[in-house]
Amino acid sequence: MNERISGLMPGVLARAYRMLGSGDEAQDVVQESLLIAFSRLDQLRDVGSFSAWLNAIVVSQCHRQLRVRGREISLESLGLYEPIASKSFDPSLSYESTCFRVAANDAILQLAPTLREVCQLYFESGYSVAEIAEVLSLKQGTVRKHLHTAKPLLADMLAAHMGEPAIKVGYLPISDHLLGMVAHRLNMGRNFRIHMKRFLSWSALASALRRGTINTAFIMAPLAMQLCNSGTPLKYIMDGHHDGSALTASSEKLQGKLVGVPGPFSTHRVLLGKLAMDQPGNWGNVGTADTNPSYVINSLKRQIIDAFFCAEPWSTKCVSEGGADVQIRSKDISPGHICCVVAVREDFSSAHPELVNDYVRTLYQARDKIYTDSDYCAATQAEYTGVPRELAARIIEEDIVTFDDLSPDRGRMDEFMQLALASGVLSSSCDLDEFVCDDFS
Incomplete structure (x- = not known):
């Protein structure tokens, strides 16, 4: 099959x-x-x-x-802001959100016809510049010019519906991103505005970061570098964690077998490439299939894949359910390796440096909380990911994921990038002078 x-x-x-x-x-x-x-x-x-x-x-x-x-409505540069109402499970939130969308639609309708048509396709229907140019028989440069003209006009008309700038953070429901979950929970109800957006796949998170619907993300380092190489200016401002992944299978013999990995630009492909170079007899003939982390256990049970290599808590959960064992952990392949980093869009960090600095500060507070209050952090992970609290506690208490030495490190990133190039995950080097940023550490 x-x-x-x-x-x-x-x-x-x-x-x-x-x-x-x-x-x-x-x-x-x-x-x-x-x-x-x-x-x-x-x-x-x-x-x-x-x-x-x-x-x-x-x-x-x-x-x-x-x-x-x-x-969907994506107001791109306007999306740097949240509606004034705070995020909570409250009927007023839905009302505020509806009011904002109605106001946005009304604002677009007030534009000149040439601008209105482009904005409706771009903001309301999600068409790309190239698609709009084709639909309206315009040059792409003309479409971009119309959007550039319309954005400040829309911002002025929607000023009454916008609150303070917010840092919008993308994450996946994995233990590697516990730092962001704890930071968000610690700051609930405070003036500091953090908006967390949960994704189920790396490709969806990367797409949102590229489009600017989120401005910050916990993202695998190779994927962040690939985004930079393809034209999305990002700043690597902090390590999100170290270690934390495991290769899990029902059989010890994986030669010729299919291993599910999170995506083409994943840390896990880099580490599998290192294994193949270090131990070609054992790992030189292992196939890979891109599999979203949330689906790996189901895919393994249905024999779509023979094993999976991804972040916790999925390995621990799979083993606890029986029928599979951890074959090797990422820390055994490359101790203390870079995996997920905190990356922020350069346009956002330039416009709101104090906000980014505040966020980094609260991430370090979250790191301290992880080391001093494992019960609180296990409950947080359960709340943000849906995994059982006892499972989350086991991962924290056994130090499967580590949070030491999180400052951005150019040498460490360069070493990892060379592995990514050698394994074929990256086809070209990332400009680390532009990518690595220690302004907020």
Whole structure:
């Protein structure tokens, strides 16, 4: 079945890309479609029609994604701000959010027709500059000029609906990002504005950071460097953690087997590349498949993959459920290795240096909290990720993820980058003079 799926992947990915126009979204939709297909295999009467069935699911999920995209509004540079109402589980929050969107739509309608049409497609429907140019038969430069003209006009019209600047932080529900979760919880109800945005896949987080719908992220170092190389100016301001991942499988023999990893620009591909270079006899013939961390246990159980290499708590959870064991931990491959870093968009850090400085300060306070109050931090991880509290406590108490020496380190990053280049995860070096930033440490 694995061979059959591998043969189908190029076709379904191409179909999803044609419908969505985004490689990141296409990857997410195909991954979700595979999970749906395998969870409903009992409904498939003819195994020979699996290909057509999977394609039908992919098309259905693409249409669903397009409907969701159509409801989104991304005010990009205006998105550096939050509505004045504080974030809480309160009916007034929904009301404030609705009022802001209505005001934004009204503001766009007040623009000159040439600006209005471009802004409706860009902000309300989520079209790219290239797509708008094609739809409206304009040059891309003209579209950009219209957007540049419209943004300050919209900002003026929406000034009454905006509060103080907010730092918008993307994270995944993994133990590696505990620092951000604890920092957010420690600052709830205070004037310091932190808005956490949870993602289920690295590709979705990277896409949001690239578009500017978030301005800061806990992100794998190779992925952050790849974003920089492809034109998204980021500053690496702090390590998010060290160590913390494990390769988990039901069999010790992995030669020729398929290992799920978080994505093409993952720390885990770098470490597997190091293993292949150091021990070619044991690790030189291991295949990889991009698998979202939240889906790895289910994918392993359904034999879509033979093993997975990703961040906690998924390894500990999988082992506790039986049927799999940790084969090797990332710290045994490269002790104290860089994995996730805190990266901030350069435009945001330049515009709001004090806000970024305050955030770094509270991250260090969160680090101290992790070392002094494991119960509080286990409860925090349970709240932000949904994993059982006792599972989170075990990961913290056993120091599976470490939080020492978090200041940005150019030498350490350069060493890791060389591994990423040698393993083929990165095709070109990142400009570390631009990427590494110790202004906020």
